[in-house]
Amino acid sequence: MQVIFDFLRKISGGKLTQKQVSAANQVIANTTGSMVANMLGIAVDEISVSNQGVDLICDFEGKRLAAYDDGVGVWTIGFGTTIYPNGIKVKKGDTCTLDQAKLYMAHDLKKFEQAVNGAVNIPLNQNQFDALVSLAYNIGTGAFNKSTLVKKLNAGDIRGAAYQFDVWINAGGKRMQGLVNRRAREKALFLS
Known part of the structure; x- marks a missing residue:
């Protein structure tokens, strides 16, 4: 949270004492970085998924212009959309155009970008962010936010977080090779 310490240095006249650094670290340890930034009135730049990240998601989600059951009873359309931008769930018999599928995905991506930006309180590189958005896109924001992966990541355990990708390989209680490949x-990507 370099931006926070830069801000604190600025308001304290350029330098921080060890006591001030320790106090700031304690506050940061007890809250998310974005919460601290909000308390201090600092705008934190949020990362957006890159074209490489979008391609990764599209490769695994595939493009389907007619609704299909994703294998565990969830109706899906386009590039993995399960709920339309208007809040209505995708249902059997729905169809869309390619342009609509792209619009649905763009809408969906914002939700998953926000989930990653909100849950992770350490700086990420673009590859890490893209990998996390892809994971969240697939497992959902609730599961992502509560995951051990996020806990390990926020604790600074990058390697431990990376190994948590391997946990998310089941759907409907069954190991799925497609999920093994995706993870x-x-x-x-996360480790690169």
Whole structure:
């Protein structure tokens, strides 16, 4: 949270004592970085998924212009959309155009970008962010926010967080090779 310490240095006249650094670290340890930034009135730049990240998600989600059951009873359309921007769930028999599918995905991505930006309180590089958005896109924001991966990441355990990708390989209680493949690519991207 370099931005926070830069701000604190600025308001304290350029330098921080060890006592001030320790106090700031304690506050940061007990709250998320974005909460601290908000308390201090600092605008924190949020990361957006890159074209590489979008391509990764599209490769695994595939493009389907007619609604399909994702294998565990969730109706899906386009590039993995399960709920339209108007809040209505995708249902059997729905169809869309390619342009609509792209619009649905753009809408969905914002939700998952916000989830990653909100849950993770350490700086991420673009590859890490893209991998996390892909994971969240697939497992949902609730599961992502509560995951051990996020806990390990926020504790600074990057390697431990990376190994948590391997946990998310089941759907409907069954190991799925497609998820094994997806997690391996997400993990490799995260570590690059």
